[in-house]
Amino acid sequence: MxxxxxxxxxxxxxxxxxxxxxxxxxxxxxxxxxxxxxxxxxxxxxxxxxxxxxxxxxxxxxxxxxxxxxxxxxxxxxxxxxxxxxxxxxxxxxxxxxxxxxxxxxxxxxxxxxxxxxxxxxxxxxxxxxxxxxxxxxxxxxxxxxxxxxxxxxxxxxxxxxxxxxxxxxxxxxxxxxxxxxxxxxxxxxxxxxxxxxxxxxxxxxxxxxxxxxxxxxxxxxxxxxxxxxxxxxxxxxxxxxxxxxxxxxxxxxxxxxxxxxxxxxxxxxxxxxxxxxxxxxxxxxxxxxxxxxxxxxxxxxxxxxKATLPEMPHVRKERLVHTYGLPAYDAGIITGSKAMADYFDSACKAFGVDTPSGVEADDKAKERAKQISNYMMGELTRLLNASEFGYLNSPVTPENLVGLLQLLEAGTISTKIAKTVFEDMFATGKPAKAIVEEKGLVQISDEGAIASIVRDILTANPSVVADFKAGKEKAMGFLVGQAMKATKGKANPGLVNKLLKEELEKL
Amino acid sequence: MSLTKDEVQHVAMLARLELSDKEVEKYTTQLNDILGYAQRLQALDTANVPPTAHVFPLQNVMRDDCVDPSMAREKILANAPDEEDGFFRVPKIV
Amino acid sequence: MKLYTKKAHELHDLLVNKEISAAELVRAQAERIEAAEPKVQAFITRTLDDAMAQAAKVDAKIAAGEAIGPLEGIPMALKDNMCTDGVRTTCASKILHNFVPPYDATVVTKLKEAGAILMGKCNMDEFAMGSSTENSRFFATRNPWDIERVPGGSSGGSAAAVAAGQAVFTLGSDTGGSIRQPAAFCGVVGMKPTYGAVSRFGLVAFASSLDQIGPFTRDVRDNARVMNAIAGYDLKDSTSAPVDYPDYEALLGQSVKGWRIGLPKEYFGEGIDPEVKAVIEKAVKVLEGLGAEIGECSLPHTEYALPVYYLIAPAEASSNLARYDGVRYGYRSEEAPDLITMFKKTRAEGFGEEVKRRIMLGTYALSSGYYDAYYLKAQKVRTLIKGDFDQAYEKFDVLLSPTSPTVAFKFGDRTDNPLQMYLSDICTLSVNLAGIPALNINAGFANGLPVGLQLMGKAFDEAKLLQLAYAYEQATGCHSQTPDLGV
Structure with missing residues (x-):
């Protein structure tokens, strides 16, 4: 026993x-x-x-x-x-x-x-x-x-x-x-x-x-x-x-x-x-x-x-996703648990240019992209699908459109935070990410001069927080970043905001 | 092997036939006669004989998966002893 | 001109030569049905109005100078177990007394296409179970040669109608002799084709692995002609045989010299009426005179055919007849407080005694614990019976026997003892079990009653049976006698 x-x-x-x-x-x-x-x-x-x-x-x-x-x-x-x-x-x-x-x-x-x-x-x-x-x-x-x-x-x-x-x-x-x-x-x-x-x-x-x-x-x-x-x-x-x-x-x-x-x-x-x-x-x-x-x-x-018409079976497919893209076994198990979901994943990989033949291990860049797809599917997309009458077969966000969003993220055109809002809009309207971003003017601000000017205004407006930071309170930094994002309605490139804040603070 | 009245009743139930006592009696006698006659088959050794379900050895008779129009519901229901709202109606089941 | 004694091929010539019109023919046929029916009682349903409309179409075609087909305009009738769209189909049962099919059987479609004109639906033993047509739930049909006697069964109405001149040809169905035995009793030509040669689609099933549809006619040429119209592969019947079907009529008239004819000794033994035997032996001499070579053969498992048949046929019937439950069509008992009572009462009241007996027998034979001893055993012995024929055909082209051990018997003679009634089928059952074709022709008379001769062939050898029968018919003129009904 x-x-x-x-x-x-x-x-x-x-x-x-x-x-x-x-x-x-x-x-x-x-x-x-x-x-x-x-x-x-x-x-x-x-x-x-x-x-x-x-x-x-x-x-x-x-x-x-x-x-x-x-x-x-x-x-x-x-x-x-x-x-x-x-x-x-x-x-x-x-x-x-x-x-x-x-x-x-x-x-x-x-x-x-x-x-x-x-x-x-x-x-x-x-x-x-x-x-x-x-x-x-x-x-x-x-x-x-x-x-x-x-x-x-x-x-x-x-x-x-x-x-x-x-x-x-x-x-x-x-x-x-x-x-x-x-x-x-x-x-x-x-x-x-x-x-x-x-x-x-x-x-x-x-x-x-x-x-x-x-x-x-x-x-x-x-x-x-x-x-x-x-x-x-x-x-x-x-x-x-x-x-x-x-x-x-x-x-x-x-x-x-x-x-x-x-x-x-x-x-x-x-x-x-x-x-x-x-x-x-x-x-x-x-x-x-x-x-x-x-x-x-x-x-x-x-x-x-x-027999020749049999597709790749779930366990084989799961192994492939783990081996090829380095997905965690748990994630690969969920994705391959339904054929529609697994097909969605494969279509998205293809649209993202990272489809890789079975038995070959993808490069790090491709793995990163596959992971992005997987994360979006396991998180936002599944959540929205479950709350709707749709499924992976007829998802309002097509694999191509999901990849369109991930490409905007990768290029730094939009922030992660904006991406979430855009994705919800995509789900509701079926439109591609680019169209929504353009319509709503959600393109990320990556102009250093513009952000530097905003950062300076914020530092001027919040002397006590600046003092806290100088006194070693790391948390104050978060507040300042938040203020900058708020001022730009979330469109400022968060990386740039961080970098410029640090620079300006050092100048003070 | 001989068939009892109880067995005849059971068979009648399987076949959904209501039989009177007189009929049960009669069928018990007649079925025993016929089955008695059939006993002569047991004398034949058929251990190595395959059964014949179809005399003409056809196999794999199939049609393609194509949809044909169904029949108009009036025609489907035309012979119904009892119908309601496009359904065949039957008495309560339990 | 007594049109009602004429054959289809003769009537066709009269139509083509405009000596009669199809309307005249149909009217004459209707009058003959009317006149003979009080004595014969062959019809359950008559379809005169439709028939007159059909005839008008044929006449229009002839008037327009168009060619007509070999059965076009010819009045015919069907056993009442073949589904006819819009025409009541009862199987002579109370349980289907009001059933109007919404579709045509394949044979009906084929005959309609051939232009044959339906005059009505013929009486039969209920669900084709019987050998005398006494089991009809409506009335008994009488033998036109002696109305005190049965016409045989189960296709008694179809056989009697042809003999009495009430239809030029009819279709019957044969599960254990139900075409050949009534054909013998009524002195007409009756063919039981090879299993699979004529589509069963639309034939209300009795025993699916044995049932076959075939024609009753006044002579062999007509039989070949109707076979031409109804035989053939049908996609709707999975047991339909995809083989080449010859032109049976075109093959008639060839010499039968040198044909080897086997006489199975088991069919000439005890139980065969000596007068029947004498007529058959005389017929054998005629064939010998035509150059056929006669020899004796053996079908050693013949004695088992009856028990095999009376296990397999009721078993299949018990399942085929389960659908008559009062839910979708047909009779439903008035007394139906709940489902199970409705089922049991409907079936008890809807089916007659013989049908219930066979349902009981078949249900028992299939029931748990008895399947191997009865149904499976019967299927194995069926293999042996089929094997007997295969062996016999290694030496012979055709086998010959009486169709029935006796001539037509009197009403009520055998109704008390089912087993005795079943024994009247012993010459015909094996053919269905083996799936082979067999043809009844009139061999002559015994005490004024027709004696039937059965010719049995290899599978799909209908053409040979028809050729041999045709040669016999030409040599003897046996088909020219018709019963005198005094009407």
Whole structure:
């Protein structure tokens, strides 16, 4: 037992065992088995045709892009791609499922046996991926006469989402803490965003997470009885639901009770998990091979073709930013945590003329510039983006415009302080830095004569402060610099102000 | 292998069919007859025989990812037993 | 002129030569339907208004001196399990009694393009499950040769309509013999094509891996002609076969000298009515006289076809028929206080006895713990059955057998015992399991009732079956007899 486990053992009386099942909507144009659009939203039942409505007599035809995307996700998760794969029917009745079966994959999924590396508290850990399989999404139910299912007088079905392609990614029960679960989902989301197979918008349901949770006494080999948690639609929900469920199970076990194997739903409003089990709902999906679809035989060449479309993965990219630009690992980790952010960084480097091939270490000047970009992104830009409806993909400040600002700074045209104000204006208006600086007359005053004259006026106006300085009070210097900046509305070159102040003070 | 009435009830539940007691009785007898007849398959050694799911050995039948127009909602809803505001309406679920 | 006994190719010539107009033909056809229907009861829905409008278009074309296609203006009907845009499609089930599809099946699109005129939708066993058309939820269709007897099934309405002169040709579907057996009982030509040769898109599924659409006609030439119109690759059906489809009609009339015809001994054993056997043996002599070489062969796994079929077909059906839940279309029970009751009542009231029996059987065969013993085992034995045919075709071009062990039976004869009813399919089931084509032609009569001869070919060898049947037909004139309905 290592130190970490011992620490956890002291914290909690059971070992947590979890596996996640993540459903991801693939970012195709059309549905998996028909030509209806996959676009989110739209009036109810307007993205529907006889095929996805499951009218009598219709037949499915597989969208090739779905296979390519599923394979790409599988490869990004280090999976083996099946040479032979097929679809099966999963039979169950529910009003959101028009055919009363879901076309899915049972015993021969497209990808299996992969892994994903996470880091929690600085410790790396590998989580196994059992399988990645393709399936069709179901429709949506709206409940009439109540906010949710229970208590509704009737329900209404909208089949726009029916047939939107999904992949289900099933992890091994390797997850041992809530932090690991969250880290796993974050990393998975980042990887999927990198591969661009999904937009991973949890708020729109394009990434949905279920969890199998069980507890066991420390040291026990056998798994405890698990509960399957559903309906966790955000990272916060995942965290809260797992915290609730772990404590719920722990309390039962502490009281000598038994955990029921059941499906439980996270109720965000109530802040608790609720059993969905019903005696009418005996699960027997009666899987059998889908006779309306023929098998997939996947050649090496096909796999290679898809592999060639894989982008640089987050961990590789992070290493590159550390090695090439000397970014701190923490900063590089944050930047590469999202593909959009990492792409922004690379575009900015290019605009700043410091893009450097992988494996080459940039020179000091380039490193300095990259660091400037990184600092602005991690600070101001992220802060403003988080407070807005924008993201790195559609940031009002483009990478080119950010570099425009950094160039003005580097040339001494504006001060660091002015730059902050200019940046806020850029964010609000989308204009380039130069235009804002010119419009508002924010160009830094670097005329020595002009600044010297201002400095002299300030010294004359503040004899007592000058006396303090002479008496050795270094702080007085700061006040005088402040006065000079104030007099120039912040436009004076701070370096020059300092230099001239010192010169003038010495003259006194 | 013989099917009991309880199993027939369970199968009816899976298939969402409400059966009267008389029907349960009848189906229990008839399904046992048919399944009894099917028992003769067990006499065949099929250990090394692959299953046939499709008689014609097609593979990789796919279409390109192109959007086709969906169907007008009036047509989609035309056969609905119950509808409301563009939705299919169903009785309360629980 | 008794138009209702004429074949499509004869009517085409009459249209082209302006001896009749399409409007006259359609009107005569409608009158014949009207006259025969009280006795035969072949139609669930009739589409006369649309038909007259269609006929007017064909006549305008002829009047303008334009050429018309080989099926243009020809009145036809469809089994009521093929979706027709705007025309009710019921599968003879209460659960779809009011269903009006918003789209056409691929075969319907093709026949519309060919200019054939839809007269109506034909009766059938509910969801194509049955061998007598007694399982229709609406009414039973009668055999035009003896209205005390069944027309066969499940495509009984389609077969009877052609025999009774109520349509020049019809389409049926065949999952275990549902085209060939009623064709045999009604004395018409019925083709079950190779699996994948005719698109299933728009055919309401019974057992997806077995279902095929095919034509009923009064002679072999017509059959080839309709096959030309409906066979072919379809992008909408993933199991459609991307192969070259020949011009079946153009290939008719060739010599069958030297063709090797195999008689599978398992199809001539016990259970075959001696009178049926005698008619078939006579037919074999005719083919021998035409120069064909006759030999015996064996399909050793034949005895397993019935149990394999009655596991695979209900299993697929149990899933295919799950969508009839009262939510989106079709029947919904009045008694629907909550969802689960609505599901169970809707399905209990909407489906008939045989359909429920097969849903139960199929659900059980797929359920947890039984899949390997039943469904998977059946799929493996299916491989062996297919293998039997592959071996037989190494030595023979075509296999020949009776289509049904008996002639048409009387109503109610077999309804009490489902297993007994299933046994009437033993000559036809294996063909669906093997996916190969088979053709029924009338071989002659036993006690005034038609006896069907089944020709089975290699996959995509429909042309050969049609050529052989054509040679037989030319030699015997067996297609010239029609039942006398007294109307």
């Amino acid at each position: 290592n130190n970490e486990t011992m620490q956890m053992e002291r914290d909690f009386d059971f070992e947590i065992v979890m596996g996640l099942e993540v459903h991801v909507e693939l970012h195709t144009k059309s549905k998996i088995f028909c030509g209806c659009t996959t676009e989110f939203g739209g009036d109810q039942n307007t993205h529907v045709c006889p095929v996805c409505l499951g009218l009598p007599g219709v037949l499915p035809v597989l969208n090739k892009q779905v296979v390519d995307y599923a394979m790409k996700a599988g490869l990004a998760l280090n999976c083996e791609i099946a040479e032979f794969s097929k679809f099966d029917r999963k039979n169950y009745f529910y009003p959101d499922l028009p055919k009363a079966y879901q076309v899915s994959q049972y015993d021969l999924p497209i990808a299996k046996d992969g892994y994903l590396d996470i880091e929690v508290g600085g410790n790396p850990k590998r989580i196994g991926i059992t399988r990645v399989h393709m399936e069709e999404d179901a429709g949506k139910l709206v409940h009439g006469g109540a906010a949710n299912l229970a208590g509704a007088e009737y329900s209404m079905a909208d089949y726009n989402r029916t047939g939107v392609p999904l992949i289900e990614i099933v992890s091994e029960p390797d997850i041992r803490s809530i932090e690991e679960a969250v880290a796993y989902l974050e990393r998975l989301k980042a990887i999927l965003e990198y591969t661009e197979v999904s937009d991973c918008k949890m708020e729109q349901g394009s990434l949905r997470c279920d969890a199998n949770v069980s507890l066991r006494p420390w040291g026990q080999k056998e798994f405890g009885t698990k509960a399957e948690l559903k309906n966790m639609n955000s990272f916060k929900a995942l965290q809260r639901a797992l915290e609730y469920e772990v404590e719920r199970q722990a309390e039962i076990l502490r009281d000598g009770g038994k955990i029921l194997q059941e499906t439980r739903m996270w109720d965000e409003a109530k802040g608790m998990t609720i059993s969905l089990r019903s005696k009418e709902e005996a699960h027997d999906y009666r899987y059998f091979p889908e006779p309306d679809l023929v098998p997939l035989v996947i050649s090496r060449e096909w796999v290679d073709r898809v």
